[in-house]
Amino acid sequence: MSTTILLTGGAGYIGSHTFIALREAGFEPVILDNFANSHPVVLERLERISGRPVLLERGDVLDTAWVADVLRRHRPAGVVHFAGDKAVGESVAKPLKYFHNNIGGAVSLLRAMTTVFEDGSAPALPTLVFSSSATVYGDPASVPILESFPLSHTSPYGHSKLVIEEMLASLRRASPAWRVGVLRYFNPAGAHPSGLMGEDPADIPNNLMPFVTQVAVGQRPHVNVFGNDYATPDGTGVRDYIHVQDLAAGHVAALQALLSKGESFTVNLGTGRGVSVLEVIRAVERACGKTIPHVFAPRRAGDVAQCYADASLAKRLLGWEAKCSLDEMCADAWRWQSGNPNGYRG
Template structure:
């Protein structure tokens, strides 16, 4: 069951999902902050659990539009929790983010590291984490909540049928690189080349979206089995720089990816990668896709769908 207004996504993806799994998902097109629409969904369907992905997610944009981020991300979570409580559904997997750690004093980052986000997006995720922790503590018998702190999701489904299709200039590195490689854009901008890292560019922990999806299923299965919530990192434990990512994509695609070095972007940190050992211990989960796999699958998606879902949506 999907419930979304397709901000940052496209209805054409529903048909693509059906082609992959052989079954069309039910979905409701609505804003997660629309309490009436949410109530209707919970009345029409019986759910065992909810996975909450809905939210705005661009660090730079959050600095420019903080009110929109707090309204969408925090208010959306509150409305959802009220609807769940009214329907008697208490199992929730929340899409959190490694941005809650901010400029970590050391890497790899463990779950008990200080939580000091440096931008409104990270603050909004931490606020929701606090709300959900308080909710679970208020009635442990009714609520089981998994807080999954994503590092940097990239890649696409290996079939090439579904992938990231940003509208306008992408906010994230991998779709930017892919659009340059396919010829939509002339070059990428590398934000900051004076960080204290091995090549001066930011270092991130990129995780394949398929590994990420497996992590959500593992969290649901663990909560059903052990009847408790959790807070875990979902990452590979390997930090990769911007320039290393560009080179890996060039190898995967066989295309050159020109780039321009520009000033740092507000809210970005120098280095961020996970210690994922707790997820392996609690969930029995471990990332298996390599950077090369991520670049290969992103390129397959982009080369098969140069303009994303847009052409299909117009048919």
């Protein structure tokens, strides 16, 4: 069997860490990316860490004929679909961008995979791991969140993830050959322990961890803490922060399960632990040895009080569980931020 795995969006934050984890597990990942939200310098870092050249297909997942050509040339055993836009706030302002790139991108990829499977030009059974998100649970009625909880959305971004999950379910009903692993990520954070790769937001970070580390490095004056009157132990929002290295390992486990057992699944990838905004700030303070100023601000529309996973299904089905602590996550995020204050832009 081919060990090649195609990673759409593989130059991005989660894709690049997954690339290394796949190589370490004996797979040969190929990156497909248009660098809309990533920087080609990451390729040099991937080569430094893994000690071998990186295979890149530069282009747009929306170009179905080209994606089919990529599949024919590389004949991957599986595809991980990371490519897409991910900023919740931007999706509220520009919903069509999200419907076009996220839903349109998934349709394009699925059509390309179907074409090459059906015409026999890349005959591996269509095997896909999809980057979904805990946002598909909307405002959950309780925590921890099980995969069986009702699904909804609070933004066009979340809507796009939900539509793609539904499309994948329809496809599996229509063509049982499809093997699909849907991974609902909670809050990815942290960086590669080498300090060479990490999260590199092009603009104001949407996620808490890069915002806090940018304050720590002196690029921003303070952290805005949105809401301190939630029904949580310290009043600030509680989330399930998962080390990107653990998340990367989750993709390896998902691919191994799909390729060996052939059964589709939908699982949460989280730690099962809820951590508040103030706890994250204190953990980054421990990592960098500085005080991080923060200011309380009103709650943001659409934010929920608590969101953390029940992570037991992934353990049962994939034999995977998160291993890294919050302190490791913050130490790795700080090593990346302090060594690369401007990210990959030098």
